[in-house]
Amino acid sequence: MDAVTVVGGGIAGLALAARLDPRRFRVTIHERREELPPVETSLAMWPEAQQALDALGILPAARAAGSRFGGMALRDGAGNVFLQGQAPGVIGVSRADLLRLLDAAVPASVARAYGPVRSLPVAELVAGADGVHSLVRRAVWGERSRARLSPYLALRGIIDEPVPPDAGGEYWGRGQLFGITPASRNRTYWYASYRSDLGPGGIDVEGALAVTRARFSGSAPGIAGVLMLAAPGQTLAQRIWTAPPLRRYAREGAVLLGDAAHGMTPNLGRGAGEALIDAVTLADLLNSRPPAEALQTYSRRRVLRTQVLRAASSAMTRLALADRAQPLRDGLLGLAGPRKRSAAVGR
Known part of the structure; x- marks a missing residue:
């Protein structure tokens, strides 16, 4: 029986451990903390990600716990609609709910080890599911693969x-x-982003909320209403980091998945879903093929798609957060579709 050590017990790591054949692999998950994240966020599950959830046997429960996306409006800062789109079949799932479901799907035979991992574990295969600051990526791919801080x-x-x-x-x-x-549960998920020199670590959430309320004062009433109800205990404030571009996700004895492989800005809402697809793809290949062939095939299947999404997400970030080019951007968006004034703007 081959030993697989999974570094990181988040979405990608739990999904991989849940899908690997326990008759063939002796799996250990290393995770820093035993408890779930204290702050909930909502994750978009596109149809491909839902196929991965189905393969893991938790799609019905995820749908029951989640909420369906309807039409998605792209607006200017005042709330006027540039474009009205649809997201057919997309559901939103709380990160905490998804982690609970994935954790429950992990076989009892999988060993758990809690606490920080400071050096590369010894195993036939080490799977780096340890996020954008991946120890596995730095140890195997080198220090040049360190995460990159965005502004x-x-x-x-x-x-x-x-x-x-x-x-x-x-x-x-x-x-x-x-x-x-x-x-889920008839609540609202909100997010905001802008250039900031706060952090990169130890950001005071209450202070970041105060800055955000000030920045968005004078914006659409819908924004003001949400920020008025936002509380530090239900809010995350983090600088955005991304993974560098990689040409392959597997080397002898090591493999990357999720944010460790292709950590991207959140603007396309694809990070969690692609992590699930990574995990199911990798597990199914390892379950059915010799390890070297499985790793090579996994890398070939996943690199192009996820690196394109990583680059596209960065481009979307630059477009959405345009500063001096904002008038030109808004003018082009105004030409792309009929502009509608929001009733919430009150004009």
């Missing part, structure tokens, strides 16, 4: 109220964006 701060949170009428969607202002979408 952007991201805040994400949940408020215990439904989405305000005619306020849902993503608002692109001058050098800042704000999103409002449905969350």
Whole structure:
């Protein structure tokens, strides 16, 4: 029986451990903390990610716990609609709910080890599912593969109220964006981003919320209403880091998945879903093929798609957070679709 050590017990790591054949592999998960994240966020599950959830046997429970995305409006900072789109079949799932479901799907035979991992474990295969700051990536791919710090701060949170009428969607202002979408249990998931020199670590959430309220003062009333209800205990404030571009995700004895392989900005809402697809793809190949062939095939299947998404997400970030080019961007968006004034703007 081959030993597989999974570094990281988040979405990618739990999904991999849940899908690997326990009759063939002796699996150990290393995770820093035993408890779930204290702050909930909502994750978009596109149809491909839902196929991975189905393979893991938890799609019905994820759908029951989640919320369906309806139409998604792209707005200017005042709330006027540039474009109205649809996200058919996409559901939003709380990160905490998803982690609970994945954790329950992990076989009892999988060993758990808690605490920080300071050096590369010894095993036939080490799977780096340890996030954008991956120890496995740095140890095997070298120090040049360290995560890259962006100039952007991201805040994400949940408020215990439904989405305000005619306020849902993503608002692109001058050098800042704000999103409002449905969350499970009739709540609202919101997010904001802009350039900031806060951090990169130890960011005071209450202070970041104060800065955010000041930055978005004078924006659409829907934004003001959400920020008025946002509380530090239900909010994350983090600088955005990304993984560097990689040409392959597997080397002898090591493999990367999730943010460790292709950590991207959150603007396309694909990070969690691609981590699930990574895990199921890798596990199915390891379950059915010799290890070397499985790793090579996994890398070939996953690199191009996820690196394109990583690059596209970065491009979307630059477009959404345009500062000096904002008037040109808004003019082009105005030509792309009929511009509608939001009732929430009150004009």
